[in-house]
Amino acid sequence: MxxxxxxxxxxxxxxxxxxxxxxxxxxxxxxxxxxxxxxxxxxxxxxxxxxxxxxxxxxxxxxxxxxxxxxxxxxxxxxxxxxxxxxxxxxxxxxxxxxxxxxxxxxxxxxxxxxxxxxxxxxxxxxxxxxxxxxxxxxxxxxxxxxxxxxxxxxxxxxxxxxxxxxxxxxxxxxxxxxxxxxxxxxxxxxxxxxxxxxxxxxxxxxxxxxxxxxxxxxLAPAPGPVSNQRFDTVSLLQARVRAYDERYGLSTLDHPAGPISIPGRAGAPGSPVRVVVRGSDVSLAMKRPGSVSIRTMLSASVRAIASDDGPVARVDLTLAGGDALSAFVTRHAVDELGLGAGDNVLAMIKAASIDAR
Missing domain, CATH: 3.40.50.300 (P-loop containing nucleotide triphosphate hydrolases)
Structure with missing residues (x-):
């Protein structure tokens, strides 16, 4: 020490x-x-x-x-x-x-x-x-x-x-x-x-x-300051466990209380804990599950707070099922178009290709 x-x-x-x-x-x-x-x-x-x-x-x-x-x-x-x-x-x-x-x-x-x-x-x-x-x-x-x-x-x-x-x-x-x-x-x-x-x-x-x-x-949670300056420096940490590895597609599935997480590569043995690092700029939001979409990971969440300034980007702070915090950066236009507000239930969508199992 x-x-x-x-x-x-x-x-x-x-x-x-x-x-x-x-x-x-x-x-x-x-x-x-x-x-x-x-x-x-x-x-x-x-x-x-x-x-x-x-x-x-x-x-x-x-x-x-x-x-x-x-x-x-x-x-x-x-x-x-x-x-x-x-x-x-x-x-x-x-x-x-x-x-x-x-x-x-x-x-x-x-x-x-x-x-x-x-x-x-x-x-x-x-x-x-x-x-x-x-x-x-x-x-x-x-x-x-x-x-x-x-x-x-x-x-x-x-x-x-x-x-x-x-x-x-x-x-x-x-x-x-x-x-x-x-x-x-x-x-x-x-x-x-x-x-x-x-x-x-x-x-x-x-x-x-x-x-x-x-x-x-x-x-590493977002610090005070202009939201536009936080967009590429804000990450969230999710705690999950390995469920399985798909040999055919080279994808690992992780279990999280908010829903399964899909990532490329072999993340570890089944049951082993994994810390998933997610950039706020890699998270999209939806009010309901979309039909045809390439994104594999869709996590149940509620909106805790929304921060924005005069710039084009807003930060939406989420609480995932299970308690993990996740921040998403979307446009202010998207926030208004979706009518997002504190307490709303949403799906946080994360591209598998944005996460590396290594």
Missing amino acids: IDADITIRRAGFALEAAFTTDGGITALFGRSGSGKTTILNAVAGLLRPDRGHIRLNGDTLFDAAGRVFLRPHRRHVGLVFQDAQLFPHLTARQNLTYGRFFNRTAGERLDFDMVVGVLGIGALLGRRPGALSGGEKQRVAIGRALLASPRLLLMDEPLAALDTARKLEILPLIERVRDEMKVPILYVSHAVEEVARLAARVVVLEDGRVARVGPPQDV
């Missing part, structure tokens, strides 16, 4: 942040320049705050009053950056084993073969970085950090330099590190879908201050 309360002042920027974590993945989320990477560097020991403290599992890494500042190599944390930063003259295997130089004790080592297996990099071990794709390099970088057996893994925008296909390749691997290796992660990102999918706890930063802290379904 991290317990941090720090102040850092630099030319033109001031950071004052206090937060705690409880294991799993904690995301530092916010726009560029909000202070996310500054906090990560302070936890890693790459910069020294002006005041406050940082503790990891009860051990003091930094305390201004007590004049404690552990050097990075004594903190036993692993670092993964946007750029994999592999040694170009070493093979993937040699890059991986380099991490073991920073291992605390032989008794605490993560098994090499297990790490290689979880990350799916067995076939890459003999190659040098120049022969690896961006996603492959990032897998090796994660493996190198893990083989140092860190008490905490720090990930600074690890997917930012990757294209969509490579991001979808790495995301499940980060989840496996979280779930199978039980390594706590402090994860920096400004990508709302990454944070919604991965994090158990989110620390939202705005201009060097902690604006909100909590679970993603609460913290």
Whole structure:
């Protein structure tokens, strides 16, 4: 667990942040320049705050009053950056084993073969970085950090330099590190879908201050401000379970109290829980079930509130059967034409193709 309360002042920027974590993945989320990477560097020991403290599992890494500042190599944390930063003259295997130089004790080592297996990099071990794709390099970088057996893994925008296909390749691997290796992660990102999918706890930063802290379904709810600015940044999280996989069409069906959810790909074994991330711009509304339509997912919901301004778009906040919250962005014209108002029962329709099972 991290317990941090720090102040850092630099030319033109001031950071004052206090937060705690409880294991799993904690995301530092916010726009560029909000202070996310500054906090990560302070936890890693790459910069020294002006005041406050940082503790990891009860051990003091930094305390201004007590004049404690552990050097990075004594903190036993692993670092993964946007750029994999592999040694170009070493093979993937040699890059991986380099991490073991920073291992605390032989008794605490993560098994090499297990790490290689979880990350799916067995076939890459003999190659040098120049022969690896961006996603492959990032897998090796994660493996190198893990083989140092860190008490905490720090990930600074690890997917930012990757294209969509490579991001979808790495995301499940980060989840496996979280779930199978039980390594706590402090994860920096400004990508709302990454944070919604991965994090158990989110620390939202705005201009060097902690604006909100909590679970993603609460913290990532629409914030005050012009509705038109929220359209592509608002996501909702739905909790469902896998019902079945259709081999013929390559679709998984998920059970949700509001109705079945259809998504491409294999979502997991029957009965396993799934967190579904839905963008508000991917939700359409209907007052009754339409006849011929390509959309497979139609969820029973009631309108909780409608927000709009002078722009063309309105946000309709819904409560799904079962209690999950879902936001939909539609035109103000559509709201008026449908006569939508608080308390109305509607169908929330979500295109399967807008969700990726990975």
